[in-house]
Amino acid sequence: MGIFAGHTAITVSNLEKSLEFYIGLLGLKLSNDFGGGFIDASLTTGISGSEQKFVLLATDDGLESIELFEFRGCEQKKPSEFANHVDFFSSHVAFMTDDIERTYNRLVAAEVKIDVPLMEVQGWKFAYVYDPDGYLVELVAK
Numbered sequence: 001m002g003i004f005a006g007h008t009a010i011t012v013s014n015l016e017k018s019l020e021f022y023i024g025l026l027g028l029k030l031s032n033d034f035g036g037g038f039i040d041a042s043l044t045t046g047i048s049g050s051e052q053k054f055v056l057l058a059t060d061d062g063l064e065s066i067e068l069f070e071f072r073g074c075e076q077k078k079p080s081e082f083a084n085h086v087d088f089f090s091s092h093v094a095f096m097t098d099d100i101e102r103t104y105n106r107l108v109a110a111e112v113k114i115d116v117p118l119m120e121v122q123g124w125k126f127a128y129v130y131d132p133d134g135y136l137v138e139l140v141a142k
Contacts, residue, residue, distance in 0.1 A: 007056065007064045008093045010135055015053055015070040017132045022057055022066065025110055026095060026103065026137075031058040041071060050074040059095065066093055082113070082134035092128065092136035100125050100141040 012018040022028045033055045041052035050073035058064045097103045104118045104127050115128040115136060125141035 007067050009067040009069060010093070010133075011069045011071060011076055012131075012133050013070070013076060014132065015055065015068055018068050018070075019055070021112070021131050022068070025107055025112065028057040028059060028066070028095075030055060031064050032056040038072065041074070045071065045074050047074045065095070082115075082130055092138050094138035094140055096140045096142040098142045100127070100139055103139055104129075 019030075023030065034053075036053075038051040038053045041050040042048050044050075044052060050071060052069055052071050054067060054069040056064050056067045100118065107129050108114070113130040113134075115130060116126070118125065118127040118139075120126075127139045129137050129139065131137050
């Protein structure tokens with residue numbers, strides 16, 4: 001018995017806009033759209049009348065890596081507009097890429113907000129960018 005990588009789940013304010021970022025710009029693939037529409041979320045949120053829509057995205061190797069949730073009928077909260085490395089709440093999702101320069105340049109061309117520009121430290125190439133909701137996304141050269 002072992003433990004294996006699963007996925008990271010985040011709540012987004014606009015699922016379609018987030019799909020443009022994660023699929024359109026980063027190149028992830030839609031793995032499951034769980035019916036495609038909003039469903040009752042009152043058991044999850046504890047708020048009667050709330051709804052949720054969510055998708056699961058996979059990397060090129062087929063591994064499901066991120067699940068995006070959009071809620072309506074309840075307030076979506078986040079401590080600040082953009083996550084910062086020093087914020088206690090601020091975790092990030094990381095994706096490895098075999099062409100970090102091309103991926104990074106595509107994000108720059110799309111005017112994605114950059115936190116840490118593409119750099120190399122001790123043999124590691126990486127960059128941090130923000131998704132449409134201000135979550136940190138790390139790109140790491142494979």
